[in-house]
Amino acid sequence: MAEDKEKKKTPAKAAPKTSTASKGAAATAAQVAPKKAAAATAPKESVVAAAPKKKAVPVASKEKVKKPEGKRAAPVKKVAVQKPAQPKEKKSHPPLTPETGVVVEQYTSSIRQPHTQLSQLKSLGLGRIGKSKLLPKIPSVLKLIEKLKHLVRIKK
Numbered sequence: 001m002a003e004d005k006e007k008k009k010t011p012a013k014a015a016p017k018t019s020t021a022s023k024g025a026a027a028t029a030a031q032v033a034p035k036k037a038a039a040a041t042a043p044k045e046s047v048v049a050a051a052p053k054k055k056a057v058p059v060a061s062k063e064k065v066k067k068p069e070g071k072r073a074a075p076v077k078k079v080a081v082q083k084p085a086q087p088k089e090k091k092s093h094p095p096l097t098p099e100t101g102v103v104v105e106q107y108t109s110s111i112r113q114p115h116t117q118l119s120q121l122k123s124l125g126l127g128r129i130g131k132s133k134l135l136p137k138i139p140s141v142l143k144l145i146e147k148l149k150h151l152v153r154i155k156k
Helices: 002-009 023-040 045-049 115-124 139-147
Strands: 101-106 132-136 152-155
Touching: 101 139, 115 139
Parallel strands: none
Antiparallel strands: 101 132, 101 152
């Protein structure tokens, strides 16, 4: 049973063990040895020639379409069918005049003011001392003017 375990431990690819005492076994080993020696002394060129093979690519993908020389092919434009654009209805404000709107002027600097107030000034179209702007009289604009009353004044 111990011999069976030893046989299982040896790899399957290993050559069978032979004793050097028997003449027949020595003769077989001598016949095998020249073949191994010939393989070992083979030129190295055959090793270089046995490079890893590349995967085969289908022939259809290798074919290239020949383009006429000297001219570039025009790009293919995709034409999308669009529905006719319908104008969106906008809320109409009365025409902007000093009577219908508000003239706002910035009279102090915006330095050292919170960034929210700087962005509100930009939305009103202001940002420098002395700059004035005619704005519509709507609740959103009036609320901004109220928030920035320490920076802007209303001209009458």
